[in-house]
Amino acid sequence: MQIPESLDRLIQEFSKLPGIGRKTAQRLAFSMLQYTPVEAEHLAEAILEVKQRIRYCSNCFAFTEEDPCLICQDPRRDHSLICVVEQPNNIFSIEKSGVFQGLYHVLMGAISPLDGIGPDQLKFRELEQRLEGDEVQELILATHPTVKGEATALFLQQAFESKHVKITRLARGIPAGGDLEYVDDVTLIEAFSGRQRFNKGEV
Amino acid sequence: MQIPESLDRLIQEFSKLPGIGRKTAQRLAFSMLQYTPVEAEHLAEAILEVKQRIRYCSNCFAFTEEDPCLICQDPRRDHSLICVVEQPNNIFSIEKSGVFQGLYHVLMGAISPLDGIGPDQLKFRELEQRLEGDEVQELILATHPTVKGEATALFLQQAFESKHVKITRLARGIPAGGDLEYVDDVTLIEAFSGRQRFNKGEV
Numbered sequence: 025m026q027i028p029e030s031l032d033r034l035i036q037e038f039s040k041l042p043g044i045g046r047k048t049a050q051r052l053a054f055s056m057l058q059y060t061p062v063e064a065e066h067l068a069e070a071i072l073e074v075k076q077r078i079r080y081c082s083n084c085f086a087f088t089e090e091d092p093c094l095i096c097q098d099p100r101r102d103h104s105l106i107c108v109v110e111q112p113n114n115i116f117s118i119e120k121s122g123v124f125q126g127l128y129h130v131l132m133g134a135i136s137p138l139d140g141i142g143p144d145q146l147k148f149r150e151l152e153q154r155l156e157g158d159e160v161q162e163l164i165l166a167t168h169p170t171v172k173g174e175a176t177a178l179f180l181q182q183a184f185e186s187k188h189v190k191i192t193r194l195a196r197g198i199p200a201g202g203d204l205e206y207v208d209d210v211t212l213i214e215a216f217s218g219r220q221r222f223n224k225g226e227v
Numbered sequence: 228m229q230i231p232e233s234l235d236r237l238i239q240e241f242s243k244l245p246g247i248g249r250k251t252a253q254r255l256a257f258s259m260l261q262y263t264p265v266e267a268e269h270l271a272e273a274i275l276e277v278k279q280r281i282r283y284c285s286n287c288f289a290f291t292e293e294d295p296c297l298i299c300q301d302p303r304r305d306h307s308l309i310c311v312v313e314q315p316n317n318i319f320s321i322e323k324s325g326v327f328q329g330l331y332h333v334l335m336g337a338i339s340p341l342d343g344i345g346p347d348q349l350k351f352r353e354l355e356q357r358l359e360g361d362e363v364q365e366l367i368l369a370t371h372p373t374v375k376g377e378a379t380a381l382f383l384q385q386a387f388e389s390k391h392v393k394i395t396r397l398a399r400g401i402p403a404g405g406d407l408e409y410v411d412d413v414t415l416i417e418a419f420s421g422r423q424r425f426n427k428g429e430v
Contacts, residue, residue, distance in 0.1 A: 027319055029292065034273040036273075037270045037273040042258045043251070051246065056277055057281055065275065070233070071237060073233045075267045087260060
């Protein structure tokens with residue numbers, strides 16, 4: 025017996041989602057069959073609505089329902105700081121921690137010559153423009169700690185070093201709550217080379 | 228910053244799916260933002276369509292778009308064999324193997340007194356009715372090899388032992404391709420007690 029056509033189509037649609045294989049897609053599709061029609065409509069509507077309502081902020085390229093986004097609009101945030109990230113969803117991770125009260129700039133990717141992605145494929149010119157006035161004092165590079173992320177950070181550092189703006193990069197080291205046994209060599213080397221005096225008064 | 232409302236709602240809807248936690252729901256929701264509107268519509272439509280088109284077969288309770296289902300309708304299948312399973316999706320697993328050419332009966336669960344689930348909450352009477360004529364020769368119990376599944380199999384065996392029908396249960400033992408090291412004790416005990424002569428000619 026074939027799986028009924030409409031069920032098979034739903035399994036295929038779920039399989040297209042990232043990290044969802046055939047088995048998980050089947051499990052999700054079967055669970056939809058247990059849903060009430062109203063619950064299924066809620067999910068379908070939520071999918072359509074997110075496409076209709078979410079856009080990119082024209083200033084910082086965050087996900088937003090209003091343009092410019094609520095962060096760019098907020099006068100209480102520090103407009104002299106811009107944190108540069110690769111993807112719009114990176115902003116949610118940083119916001120969740122509550123550690124940063126400045127603005128963001130999403131590059132929409134990272135430099136990767138092998139994939140044909142250079143500054144022109146990213147929101148680099150738009151970042152350059154935001155640095156034109158003298159409002160921005162510091163650019164915090166929060167690209168991922170990967171080869172592409174590092175290359176991107178290096179590129180931005182070189183591109184803007186002649187400007188008045190201070191350029192910083194997020195600290196590298198062992199993560200909080202981690203066990204030394206599970207920390208990889210590169211992280212350990214960086215944690216050693218970036219070590220700081222414990223007795224801060226003496227620094 | 229709050230996650231935009233429509234995005235947050237989609238994350239919540241995805242979180243309701245089985246086995247999908249908050250992090251995975253976020254990843255799925257973010258991936259929807261990268262979808263084109265047409266792709267998102269395909270997914271939403273597939274969800275709605277499956278609810279509209281899929282129903283339970285009134286004879287065997289399989290998922291189907293036609294009633295009775297294609298298996299119950301098929302004259303080439305062996306109508307003297309009924310394989311009893313707990314859930315409609317179990318049928319797909321068995322059909323995929325191609326090992327079985329009879330009909331099915333979905334109980335819609337397993338007996339579980341603690342959860343208040345007895346024969347009356349399952350499709351037990353419907354199975355009893357299907358055994359009334361003398362067409363059905365064998366009932367193959369394929370409920371799960373769990374406590375509930377075993378209890379259900381035992382109940383069915385006792386309920387139907389006075390009938391003319393032959394009752395069998397799927398063989399238990401070590402799975403193909405498994406490593407003895409990873410086989411649990413219960414399975415190993417069952418594999419020993421159910422051992423068969425290797426030189427079949429001598430049995």
